[in-house]
Amino acid sequence: MNFLIKAPCRWAALMLAALWLAGCTTYVQTQVTAFSDWSGSDATRTYAFARQGEQANSIEQTTYETLVASELSKYNFHQVPDASARYQVALAYSVRGDLMTVRQPVYYDPWPMYGPYGRPFWGPWGGWGPYGPWGPTGYVDQSYPVYIHALQIRMTDRKTGREVYKVTAVNSTDDASLYQAMPYLTRSALADFPLGNGTVRTVTLPVDKNGGVSNETAASLNSNERNVVPAPAPAAKSVD
Numbered sequence: 001m002n003f004l005i006k007a008p009c010r011w012a013a014l015m016l017a018a019l020w021l022a023g024c025t026t027y028v029q030t031q032v033t034a035f036s037d038w039s040g041s042d043a044t045r046t047y048a049f050a051r052q053g054e055q056a057n058s059i060e061q062t063t064y065e066t067l068v069a070s071e072l073s074k075y076n077f078h079q080v081p082d083a084s085a086r087y088q089v090a091l092a093y094s095v096r097g098d099l100m101t102v103r104q105p106v107y108y109d110p111w112p113m114y115g116p117y118g119r120p121f122w123g124p125w126g127g128w129g130p131y132g133p134w135g136p137t138g139y140v141d142q143s144y145p146v147y148i149h150a151l152q153i154r155m156t157d158r159k160t161g162r163e164v165y166k167v168t169a170v171n172s173t174d175d176a177s178l179y180q181a182m183p184y185l186t187r188s189a190l191a192d193f194p195l196g197n198g199t200v201r202t203v204t205l206p207v208d209k210n211g212g213v214s215n216e217t218a219a220s221l222n223s224n225e226r227n228v229v230p231a232p233a234p235a236a237k238s239v240d
Contacts, residue, residue, distance in 0.1 A: 028181075030171040030188035030203045034195035037164050045077040047155070048085035055091075064091055064182055068153060071190040085158050092152040093185075095178040097145060106138045148172045149181035153189055165194055169203075 049068075055061040068091065069079055082088075148170065155165040169189035171181060188203035195201075 027204050027206055028171055028173065028184045030169050030184055030205070032167060032169050032188050032191075032195075032199070032201055032203055034165070034167040034197070034199045036166075036194050036197045036199075037162075038194040039164075044086050045072075045075065046080045046085050047072070047077055047087040047089050048080060048082040048158075050088040050090040050156075052090070060179075061091070063179070064093065064151075064186075067182055067186045068190070071186050072193075075190075075193045082158075087164070088156050088158050090154045090156070092154070093150060093178060093182070095147055095149050095176065095181070097147050097176065098172075101141050101143045103139045103141050106140055144174075146172045146174065147176045147181075149178050149185060151182065151185035151189055167195065 049065050051058075051061060068089065069077075072079075072089075149172065150168065150170045152166065152168045154163065156163050167189045169185040171184060171188075173181065175181065184205050187205060191203055
């Protein structure tokens with residue numbers, strides 16, 4: 001199910017993509033925004049997933065619900081039949097492509113074949129090192145594809161329909177697959193549940209050598225970021 005990614009989230013996601021393009025592939029950073037009217041005295045955390053439209057018979061929806069249920073169970077939530085649930089949990093998710101333009105320096109080497117002292121030009125930086133003898137001579141704009149993934153989790157009181165919690169997680173990578181991004185989105189969205197009303201923060205999760213979610217704990221980048229130990233990525237789907 002798709003939903004609109006508003007401009008602030010979109011540009012924040014593109015900024016995160018810039019970090020990835022710069023070589024920061026060890027971590028996935030997710031921007032999380034939460035709105036909360038949650039009761040701290042709540043002792044009955046039972047819920048059922050609410051589905052709408054094309055979600056009703058969707059295998060993809062079931063897959064994502066399993067990830068969300070796993071995270072909710074860490075906060076004493078129990079999934080029960082709809083008739084006996086205190087809360088309804090609705091999911092909305094989307095992926096969209098975009099282009100990011102990065103300005104990169106162009107260097108000039110006066111020795112097209114050999115650097116100083118006979119070192120060949122085709123080494124790592126010719127004979128001069130990464131910046132040539134005088135630094136960059138100009139800049140060129142290069143465009144790269146990025147994919148913005150988003151997940152929204154909305155909790156309502158089943159009897160009254162009152163919204164009690166809504167959290168949105170947005171990240172971007174070079175991978176168009178929402179399925180691969182979903183473990184990062186769910187883990188980030190529900191870390192430290194419940195967040196205070198109007199909370200906006202960045203959650204950083206490490207990536208293992210195979211491109212999945214690592215089991216290591218991410219190092220803190222700054223005081224406004226939250227780093228959590230991620231859950232394992234879902235197993236790859238087989239194709240008949």
